[in-house]
Amino acid sequence: AQSVTQLGSHVSVSEGALVLLRCNYSSSVPPYLFWYVQYPNQGLQLLLKYTTGATLVKGINGFEAEFKKSETSFHLTKPSAHMSDAAEYFCAVSDPPGANNLFFGTGTRLTVIP
Amino acid sequence: GAVVSQHPSRVICKSGTSVKIECRSLDFQATTMFWYRQFPKQSLMLMATSNEGSKATYEQGVEKDKFLINHASLTLSTLTVTSAHPEDSSFYICSAPEATTTDTQYFGPGTRLTVL
Numbered sequence: 529a530q531s532v533t534q535l536g537s538h539v540s541v542s543e544g545a546l547v548l549l550r551c552n553y554s555s556s557v558p559p560y561l562f563w564y565v566q567y568p569n570q571g572l573q574l575l576l577k578y579t580t581g582a583t584l585v586k587g588i589n590g591f592e593a594e595f596k597k598s599e600t601s602f603h604l605t606k607p608s609a610h611m612s613d614a615a616e617y618f619c620a621v622s623d624p625p626g627a628n629n630l631f632f633g634t635g636t637r638l639t640v641i642p
Numbered sequence: 643g644a645v646v647s648q649h650p651s652r653v654i655c656k657s658g659t660s661v662k663i664e665c666r667s668l669d670f671q672a673t674t675m676f677w678y679r680q681f682p683k684q685s686l687m688l689m690a691t692s693n694e695g696s697k698a699t700y701e702q703g704v705e706k707d708k709f710l711i712n713h714a715s716l717t718l719s720t721l722t723v724t725s726a727h728p729e730d731s732s733f734y735i736c737s738a739p740e741a742t743t744t745d746t747q748y749f750g751p752g753t754r755l756t757v758l
Contacts, residue, residue: 629688
């Protein structure tokens with residue numbers, strides 16, 4: 529069965545520092561990969577996704593993620609954290625690729641320290 | 643982007659009663675919607691796929707007689723938790739793809755159910 533692992537349920541960074549949120553998946557066939565962000569009392573919002581093609585994917589709000597097949601990873605990064613980035617981040621995969629149902633990681637809560 | 647709403651946002655009910663949660667796509671039609679359940683500090687777990695005009699498809703281990711799903715129109719799916727028990731207390735989230743060919747889901751804000 530497909531599983532998604534997000535290392536670190538809580539990550540704290542200083543404002544202006546690099547943000548790195550980790551995501552690994554288990555699948556013999558590369559799935560489609562997604563990062564969602566959830567602000568308090570709001571629905572999940574798509575940050576970015578990888579389906580095919582270029583492995584470095586750029587998303588909204590300055591976030592990007594790189595698909596590394598050899599490492600079965602899809603880590604999310606942002607060069608400089610902003611206070612407004614504080615939220616819950618979820619990594620998800622669709623397996624088989626293109627299927628509408630998603631498998632989610634447990635989420636990482638990002639705190640940005642002023 | 644597309645908007646999905648859920649109602650109510652929070653509900654508290656007594657054990658043994660039934661609770662209905664609505665999921666609406668506000669500015670697009672959705673022939674398929676998905677219902678997820680999220681326990682504290684855990685992943686969102688797919689419960690079922692709601693199909694407009696036909697029966698829902700349930701994931702393994704999800705009781706279809708307990709979690710009734712009705713997708714009566716292209717913009718509305720409902721999840722009814724029947725004979726609710728405290729262990730049904732959870733955060734229920736729905737999602738919908740904007741079109742059948744897209745791989746992007748739009749999520750509702752979720753409904754917090756507490757069963758006393």
